[in-house]
Amino acid sequence: xxxxxxxxxxxxxxxxxxxxxxxxxxxxxxxxxxxxxxxxxxxxxxxxxxxxxxxxxxxxxxxxxxxxxxxxxxxxxxxxxxxxxxxxxxxxxxxxxxxxxxxxxxxxxxxxxxxxxxxxxxxxxxxxxxxxxxxxxxxxxxxxxxxxxxxxxxxxxxxxxxxxxxxxxxxxxxxxxxxxxxxxxxxxxxxxxxxxxxxxxxxxxxxxxxxxxxxxxxxxxxxxxxxxxxxxxxxxxxxxxxxxxxxxxxxxxxxxxxxxxxxxxxxxxxxxxxxxxxxxxxxxxxxxxxxxxxx
Amino acid sequence: xxxxxxxxxxxxxxxxxxxxxxxxxxxxxxxxxxxxxxxxxxxxxxxxxxxxxxxxxxxxxxxxxxxxxxxxxxxxxxxxxxxxxxxxxxxxxxxxxxxxxxxxxxxxxxxxxxxxxxxxxxxxxxxxxxxxxxxxxxxxxxxxxxxxxxxxxxxxxxxxxxxxxxxxxxxxxxxxxxxxxxxxxxxxxxxxxxxxxxxxxxxxxxxxxxxxxxxxxxxxxxxxxxxxxxxxxxxxxxxxxxxxxxxxxxxxxxxxxxxxxxxxxxxxxxxxxxxxxxxxxxxxxxxxxxxxxxxxxxxxxxxxxxxxxxxxxxxxxxxxxxxxxxxxxxxxxxxxxxxxxxxxxxxxxxxxxxxxxxxxxxxxxxxxxxxxxxxxxxxxxxxxxxxxxxxxxxxxxxxxxxxxxxxxxxxxxxxxxxxxxxxxxxxxxxxxxxxxxxxxxxxxxxxxxxxxxxxx
Numbered sequence: 001x002x003x004x005x006x007x008x009x010x011x012x013x014x015x016x017x018x019x020x021x022x023x024x025x026x027x028x029x030x031x032x033x034x035x036x037x038x039x040x041x042x043x044x045x046x047x048x049x050x051x052x053x054x055x056x057x058x059x060x061x062x063x064x065x066x067x068x069x070x071x072x073x074x075x076x077x078x079x080x081x082x083x084x085x086x087x088x089x090x091x092x093x094x095x096x097x098x099x100x101x102x103x104x105x106x107x108x109x110x111x112x113x114x115x116x117x118x119x120x121x122x123x124x125x126x127x128x129x130x131x132x133x134x135x136x137x138x139x140x141x142x143x144x145x146x147x148x149x150x151x152x153x154x155x156x157x158x159x160x161x162x163x164x165x166x167x168x169x170x171x172x173x174x175x176x177x178x179x180x181x182x183x184x185x186x187x188x189x190x191x192x193x194x195x196x197x198x199x200x201x202x203x204x205x206x207x208x209x210x211x212x213x214x215x216x217x218x219x220x221x222x223x224x225x226x227x228x229x230x231x232x233x234x235x236x237x238x239x240x241x242x243x244x245x246x247x248x249x250x251x252x253x254x255x256x257x258x259x260x261x262x263x264x265x266x267x268x269x270x271x272x273x274x275x276x277x278x279x280x281x282x283x284x285x286x287x288x289x290x291x292x293x294x295x
Numbered sequence: 296x297x298x299x300x301x302x303x304x305x306x307x308x309x310x311x312x313x314x315x316x317x318x319x320x321x322x323x324x325x326x327x328x329x330x331x332x333x334x335x336x337x338x339x340x341x342x343x344x345x346x347x348x349x350x351x352x353x354x355x356x357x358x359x360x361x362x363x364x365x366x367x368x369x370x371x372x373x374x375x376x377x378x379x380x381x382x383x384x385x386x387x388x389x390x391x392x393x394x395x396x397x398x399x400x401x402x403x404x405x406x407x408x409x410x411x412x413x414x415x416x417x418x419x420x421x422x423x424x425x426x427x428x429x430x431x432x433x434x435x436x437x438x439x440x441x442x443x444x445x446x447x448x449x450x451x452x453x454x455x456x457x458x459x460x461x462x463x464x465x466x467x468x469x470x471x472x473x474x475x476x477x478x479x480x481x482x483x484x485x486x487x488x489x490x491x492x493x494x495x496x497x498x499x500x501x502x503x504x505x506x507x508x509x510x511x512x513x514x515x516x517x518x519x520x521x522x523x524x525x526x527x528x529x530x531x532x533x534x535x536x537x538x539x540x541x542x543x544x545x546x547x548x549x550x551x552x553x554x555x556x557x558x559x560x561x562x563x564x565x566x567x568x569x570x571x572x573x574x575x576x577x578x579x580x581x582x583x584x585x586x587x588x589x590x591x592x593x594x595x596x597x598x599x600x601x602x603x604x605x606x607x608x609x610x611x612x613x614x615x616x617x618x619x620x621x622x623x624x625x626x627x628x629x630x631x632x633x634x635x636x637x638x639x640x641x642x643x644x645x646x647x648x649x650x651x652x653x654x655x656x657x658x659x660x661x662x663x664x665x666x667x668x669x670x671x672x673x674x675x676x677x678x679x680x681x682x683x684x685x686x687x688x689x690x691x692x693x694x695x696x697x698x699x700x701x702x703x704x705x706x707x708x709x710x711x712x713x714x715x716x717x718x719x720x721x722x723x724x725x726x727x728x729x730x731x732x733x734x735x736x737x738x739x740x741x742x743x744x745x746x747x748x749x750x751x
Contacts, residue, residue, distance in 0.1 A: 134580070243724055
């Protein structure tokens with residue numbers, strides 16, 4: 001017994017030594033900044049002066065009433081819904097195609113994966129040129145068929161949709177790989193058994209593979225949801241939230257407030273508001289998705 | 296199932312956290328840096344930074360000179376200083392692209408990493424930097440130096456705040472005006488306009504001939520602001536703006552309604568390129584339209600002379616310039632110019648010997664050789680004898696407009712406090728996108744101005 005205790009104590013010590021670096025880093029770079037953002041959100045502070053004025057919950061009251069913030073939240077929700085609706089089915093379709101096709105389709109696997117390898121900033125610049133109204137790819141192609149220039153990023157009614165399409169272009173490969181990994185988790189025996197029992201490929205996919213992939217789809221949906229709610233880089237590069245505020249997201253709004261408007265206190269409030277909103281939505285969604293499973 | 300759920304939960308938690316950590320990271324380190332400078336500023340500004348300066352003999356100089364000819368001009372003084380100085384210091388310069396620079400500087404300051412010398416456009420942001428203690432007064436150094444009498448009074452005045460000199464003007468007088476393609480004007484029998492209605496007649500002729508009248512890349516927002524400022528100023532002079540900015544007037548004044556309505560009328564008449572709000576100034580999409588001869592005019596800052604000259608000396612031959620024409624029937628003085636006298640102002644975030652060394656570097660910008668280099672590359676350095684130095688015909692026109700101006704107004708987006716300036720740029724972009732009426736846009740701007748004045 002004493003040997004067992006000794007071993008446990010040793011394991012604990014070893015574990016704490018191994019965990020220490022991670023925990024320290026997480027405390028410094030995650031826990032403390034979150035605490036400090038909440039702290040700053042109670043001050044009026046331009047971000048560069050030494051003094052800050054404590055103003056209680058004034059920033060939070062402003063945030064509740066700030067129509068710009070809620071408009072950007074709405075844009076985030078649009079991105080979220082369309083991302084889930086577009087990215088996951090297409091990702092699943094590509095993964096299914098590759099899974100059924102086997103080795104001879106490896107070429108597609110590589111080509112389709114490429115967008116994910118590029119940095120968002122590069123993707124943003126690439127599409128800014130490709131979608132340019134004068135001399136861009138889309139406008140030029142339309143020109144061949146006698147159409148005029150198409151203003152995709154400068155028209156407030158189209159800009160958000162255009163950017164969403166680019167986001168999908170970039171992230172569909174991620175879900176493709178995600179579902180391909182999920183497919184490898186389905187034992188080959190199951191496939192064989194279903195074929196022996198006379199199932200067609202379509203039946204196998206609908207009645208066997210799909211139910212087995214549901215857990216993967218759920219976590220993919222949550223990933224996509226959180227990803228779209230905190231989205232920043234591509235929008236910042238492509239439109240900067242414009243034209244006007246038609247593609248403004250919570251994260252770009254936060255950035256604008258903090259670093260362009262010299263309004264760090266309020267910017268921190270926006271960041272904390274995002275944190276609360278995203279956590280709440282993620283928790284509720286997870287609850288909803290898993291509720292069916294409990295009984 | 297349980298483990299799946301756990302994994303999902305863990306992933307969510309980590310992604311959600313990393314988001315806030317990313318943005319709060321800047322803010323977090325801010326407080327640390329802020330307190331450092333805190334002690335330095337509140338006391339007589341000499342003590343704390345002096346300790347720092349004895350540690351390092353390197354002076355860090357941030358600027359926006361990434362492209363020719365600015366690159367050569369900025370480097371000139373730095374190289375001269377490093378080669379000739381006896382102060383024992385060396386200057387290292389770090390250039391950053393224009394729009395990125397403004398944000399990079401704020402982030403650096405908020406984390407206590409403010410460079411020793413940095414450039415600004417003066418106006419509202421400069422005042423914020425000074426208020427925050429990131430600039431030192433240099434009156435003594437200026438008074439002792441021979442560049443005090445060399446540079447224009449107006450240029451020095453633009454670098455002052457609350458009666459003290461904080462900034463050194465450097466290399467360019469820039470005013471807003473219209474560059475036009477002379478060949479195209481000849482081809483269609485057009486003449487330089489004296490009134491807005493004449494300008495509109497020119498635009499109509501150009502549109503009929505399939506040419507875009509104005510090259511404008513308004514994704515950058517401040518570019519469209521040029522039209523707003525010019526129209527409002529020509530409608531009723533500078534009084535409405537000064538009143539609106541100090542709170543005694545309003546941005547809902549009729550001159551801003553006029554500016555907004557004109558812009559929207561012009562958008563409707565196709566005076567601007569398709570997708571104007573998606574074109575980016577930083578990517579050079581406005582000047583490309585000029586080079587491709589798809590557009591005939593460009594209303595922008597006069598720094599464009601240097602840009603045209605560097606990009607294509609042949610194309611520059613075709614370029615002419617005129618000041619924005621008068622509004623028909625307005626009594627406003629059409630000689631008023633909008634722009635900056637001595638653009639790129641240097642602020643110094645150091646003290647003692649190091650400040651003296653940095654100032655010595657800044658004086659090289661006013662040396663005869665540097666001035667010659669500036670003039671040769673199409674700049675208009677803010678020196679008193681500038682009229683004798685300029686020979687280039689376009690630059691001469693611009694200079695005449697400057698020297699004859701009854702007054703000069705700094706760019707709105709630089710003069711206004713940053714939070715209001717951002718709203719101004721957003722609303723002027725909305726005007727071009729026809730997504731707001733002039734009344735809505737002006738009301739929004741006025742609201743931002745009022746909330747700034749209320750917080751002050």
